[in-house]
Amino acid sequence: MALTKNDIVARVHELGFTKKKSVDIIESLLMIIKNNLENGDDVLISGFGKFCVKKKSQRRGRNPATGSDLILRQRRVVTFKCSGKLRDKINKNA
Incomplete structure (x- = not known):
């Protein structure tokens, strides 16, 4: 089950912490992460990992339902x- x-x-x-303060803390943390990623900056959390923004070039793709070719935009x-x-x-318990 996913952690929400x-x-x-x-x-x-x-x-x-109070319930309201807990919500504010989590919302603030997520806002900081989102803003940095939106600006193209990476987010490094020591001992956890790194969120990176990668550029994908425009490329040719295919609609799996219809089989028709299409162009996927740069993103x-x-x-x-x-x-x-x-x-x-x-992997400790794997």
């Missing part, structure tokens, strides 16, 4: 690369 924003707020609330996408520490924790 409400779950994160609830866990911050358990640390002793930016966000990628995530987890840190070595996080990778080790994830």
